[in-house]
Amino acid sequence: MKIVRLEVYACDTTYVDGSFELSGGRVVDRLSSTVVRLTADDGTTGYAETCPLGTAYLPGHAAGARAAIGELATAVLGLDPREPAVVNDRMDERMLGHGYAKSAIDVACWDLAGKAAGVPVCVLLGGRRQESFPLYAAISLGAPEAMAAEIERLRQSGVRQFQLKLGTDPHEDARRVHTALEAVGDDGVVVADANGGWRAQDAVAAARLLDRYERVYLEQPCPTLEECLYVRRLTTLPMVLDEVIGDVAGFLRAFEAQGMDAINLKVSKIGGLTRGRQLRELCETLGIALTIEDTWGGDLATAAVSHLAASTRGDALFSVSFINDFVNEHVGGYEPRSADAIGSAPAGPGLGIDVDETLVGEPLARFEL
Numbered sequence: 001m002k003i004v005r006l007e008v009y010a011c012d013t014t015y016v017d018g019s020f021e022l023s024g025g026r027v028v029d030r031l032s033s034t035v036v037r038l039t040a041d042d043g044t045t046g047y048a049e050t051c052p053l054g055t056a057y058l059p060g061h062a063a064g065a066r067a068a069i070g071e072l073a074t075a076v077l078g079l080d081p082r083e084p085a086v087v088n089d090r091m092d093e094r095m096l097g098h099g100y101a102k103s104a105i106d107v108a109c110w111d112l113a114g115k116a117a118g119v120p121v122c123v124l125l126g127g128r129r130q131e132s133f134p135l136y137a138a139i140s141l142g143a144p145e146a147m148a149a150e151i152e153r154l155r156q157s158g159v160r161q162f163q164l165k166l167g168t169d170p171h172e173d174a175r176r177v178h179t180a181l182e183a184v185g186d187d188g189v190v191v192a193d194a195n196g197g198w199r200a201q202d203a204v205a206a207a208r209l210l211d212r213y214e215r216v217y218l219e220q221p222c223p224t225l226e227e228c229l230y231v232r233r234l235t236t237l238p239m240v241l242d243e244v245i246g247d248v249a250g251f252l253r254a255f256e257a258q259g260m261d262a263i264n265l266k267v268s269k270i271g272g273l274t275r276g277r278q279l280r281e282l283c284e285t286l287g288i289a290l291t292i293e294d295t296w297g298g299d300l301a302t303a304a305v306s307h308l309a310a311s312t313r314g315d316a317l318f319s320v321s322f323i324n325d326f327v328n329e330h331v332g333g334y335e336p337r338s339a340d341a342i343g344s345a346p347a348g349p350g351l352g353i354d355v356d357e358t359l360v361g362e363p364l365a366r367f368e369l
Helices: 062-077 086-096 099-117 144-155 170-184 199-208 225-230 248-256 273-286 297-312
Strands: 001-012 020-022 026-028 031-038 045-050 138-139 161-165 189-192 216-218 240-243 262-266 289-293 317-320 363-369
Touching: 001 062, 001 099, 031 062, 031 170, 045 099, 062 086, 062 099, 062 289, 062 363, 086 099, 099 273, 099 297, 138 144, 144 170, 161 170, 161 225, 170 189, 199 216, 225 240, 225 248, 225 297, 240 273, 248 262, 248 273, 262 273, 273 289, 273 297, 289 297, 297 317
Parallel strands: 138 161, 161 189, 189 216, 216 240, 240 262, 262 289, 289 317
Antiparallel strands: 001 031, 001 363, 020 026, 031 045
16 A cells, blocks of 8 residues: 555634633634645545644644645655554654644554554554543633633533643732632642743742642643753642653653653644654653643544544543534534543544545645655
8 A cells, every 4th residue: 555645735723712812922713724635546545634723832833834744745655654654754854843744644644544454543553442531621811700610611511620721920820720729629620731831930939829729730831841840849739741742852851850740742743643652652651641632623633632542541641632622613523522521532444534525625735646
């Protein structure tokens, strides 16, 4: 089997509640997702998407993804999509970095390989170790009372883990956490996520204000690993790292420095499912919990997340996010779909979802062998 065609599409995604805010004045309302379709010589197709969270969250943007995929296309044409390590080798030989662009090609290979084998991607990733798993909800930065009201609404649908967007004045953020804890109930968990929005001084102040609370995790307080390590030495709060974990080497540096208790593994940030599996297995081996999610996207990104989560050992999985619950557009029929804040991976071959080609439109670019 070999890849004979690669097509690139653009699909806009809009946030279900209008806009979503995180630290630094970053607001999400509409984002452009890049969809890749690979076609093999027997006609089998594989789909995937990559959707950067704007231009100021992580290095990368939608137009950059499409330009990079165009450069990578000729490197992967003719390769066997069932050999993702080889595909990744060729992409790395062609281009340094740009994992968020490589992710779309990598995941599309896994989708295609699963369809060729007649099994779900989670089986290829090691097996369906979990039939279902809990999902968390992210709460947009806002007034404490508004954030608490959103928590109370989501609790009615079964959510028990909440990621609060923080990163402003430490005292105001502490009030947000206090108000949120009153809303989550005795069985809820709050993750105080600054998305790197504090510098060390404010992060230390925030951590000291939050140290007295139970069921609170501190996530990515500062933009650099060094600052996060400084804060970690001064707090008893369990620490989650996200934005600074961009590859296996970055993970190992943070682990060696005893920098975290958990990480957020974003599929596109790490470069796809091939790299994601490597990092997942390191977490399982070294005892670091992980949340599996992606930067943004819709049904295709969520399907990739669901298969990596389903193939993860239960005691290693902190939580999962189904990002398609938070967008209006659904190119895959709104699958996989959460139910009562529980997710599962589709049972069909590959990613297990059917893409409505009328919704992805005409390709922006086509590359053929």
